[in-house]
Amino acid sequence: MEKLYEGKAKVLYREGPDTLRVYFKDEATAFNAQKRGVIPGKGAVNNKVSAALFRYLEAHGVKTHFLEEVSDREMRVRRVEILPLEVILRFKAAGSFARRYGLKEGTPLKMPLLEFSLKNDALGDPLICENAVLALGLTTEGELEGVKAATLRVGELLKAFFAERGLELVDFKLEFGKVGGEILLADEISPDTMRLWDEKGEPLDKDRFRKDLGGVEEAYREVLRRVLG
Ligand code: TMP
Numbered sequence: 001m002e003k004l005y006e007g008k009a010k011v012l013y014r015e016g017p018d019t020l021r022v023y024f025k026d027e028a029t030a031f032n033a034q035k036r037g038v039i040p041g042k043g044a045v046n047n048k049v050s051a052a053l054f055r056y057l058e059a060h061g062v063k064t065h066f067l068e069e070v071s072d073r074e075m076r077v078r079r080v081e082i083l084p085l086e087v088i089l090r091f092k093a094a095g096s097f098a099r100r101y102g103l104k105e106g107t108p109l110k111m112p113l114l115e116f117s118l119k120n121d122a123l124g125d126p127l128i129c130e131n132a133v134l135a136l137g138l139t140t141e142g143e144l145e146g147v148k149a150a151t152l153r154v155g156e157l158l159k160a161f162f163a164e165r166g167l168e169l170v171d172f173k174l175e176f177g178k179v180g181g182e183i184l185l186a187d188e189i190s191p192d193t194m195r196l197w198d199e200k201g202e203p204l205d206k207d208r209f210r211k212d213l214g215g216v217e218e219a220y221r222e223v224l225r226r227v228l229g
Contacts, residue, residue, distance in 0.1 A: 008033060009046070009192055015076060018179075022047075024073045028192070030210040032124050039209060043073040045220040046190035051075055052227050053158065053189040060157050062150060064185040065177060080177025080186050084138055086117040086125060087147060089155040090171040094195050095207075097171075106170075106201070112155055114148060119175070146183050147176050154185065162196060165226040167204065170195035191223045198222075 001013035001021055008029045013021040024043035029036050047069065054066035065077040090097055093107040097115070116133060117125040133139055139147065151174055162169045172194040175187035187193070191205040198204055204219040 010188065014079075018079050019067065020077050020079050021070065022075050022077055022188075024050075024075075024188070028206065028209050030206065032121060035210070037209060039216050039220060041217055042192070042220055045224045046188055046192055047073050047075055049190045049224055049227050050188040053161070054185070056161060057154060057157060057185065060153075062154055062157070062185055063182065065179075077186070078179060078184065080179045080184055082119070082175055082177045082186060083143070083147070083183075084119040085128070085133065085147070085175070086119050087151050087174045087176065088115040088117065088171060089113070089151050089174075090115070091155070091159065091168075092170050094170050112152065114151060143178075143183055150174075150176070150183070150185060158189070158194075162226075165229070166199055167223070167226060168197045168201075170197055191220050196223060 001015055003011060004014050004020070005012040009025055009027065011023040011025065013023065015021045024047040026038050026040055026042045027036070028039045028042060051066065051069045054064045058064055058066065065080050067076040067078060069075050090109060090113045092109060093101070093103040094105045097103070098105045098107070116128050116130065118128045119125060130144060133144060134141060154174060155172070158172065159169045172189065174185060174189070176183050177186035194205055195207060196204045203213065204223050208214065208216045208219050
């Protein structure tokens with residue numbers, strides 16, 4: 001299959017005229033690739049967790065690019081044109097939000113907070129406001145409203161899904177794509193793109209790698225176990 005794109009965590013191959021094969025790598029980066037490493041088994045975990053979550057969301061009416069798992073580390077998806085936005089939903093302060101406002105991680109928020117970053121590694125994925133998204137023509141107003149509504153719905157669904165499994169969803173990042181006038185949830189939903197805390201408040205996500213907390217592989221495996229369990 002023709003390789004179309006290789007990113008930091010995934011490789012995309014052209015499969016059919018309208019479909020891609022996504023290969024999930026074990027390589028991990030943080031802080032805009034200033035920190036690099038390998039998390040053995042991560043690719044398989046992220047593939048399986050993403051597949052399970054896409055299926056769950058589809059079953060609850062969310063349109064996604066997911067078609068099927070084809071191997072331990074690969075899934076088949078619909079080919080979409082990715083909107084150049086990272087859509088972040090936060091339930092508690094953590095990560096860049098906590099740093100930006102000088103908050104302790106875990107500080108509750110009065111409401112789920114939606115933020116956008118421009119997907120641009122050279123600029124370090126800067127925060128972007130809705131008006132700038134529209135002024136730059138990155139989406140139409142209708143598309144932006146659709147993306148916001150879908151993200152809030154995904155947030156409700158994922159929060160409940162993880163709560164049932166003893167995990168607190170602290171925040172997550174989504175990407176959306178366009179195909180034939182439709183907007184679909186795309187990319188991945190995995191411990192690379194969410195913050196998940198266990199019953200003791202211990203992170204079971206990529207923060208273990210970002211902050212050198214140890215037990216990274218075990219944390220990823222535990223998330224998979226709970227997602228499938
Ligand atoms: P942040 O607090 O570092 O901005 O991250 C917010 C959420 O987005 C968190 O769940 C991790 C996820 N995320 C990504 O998926 N990709 C990224 O490049 C970054 C910086 C964060």
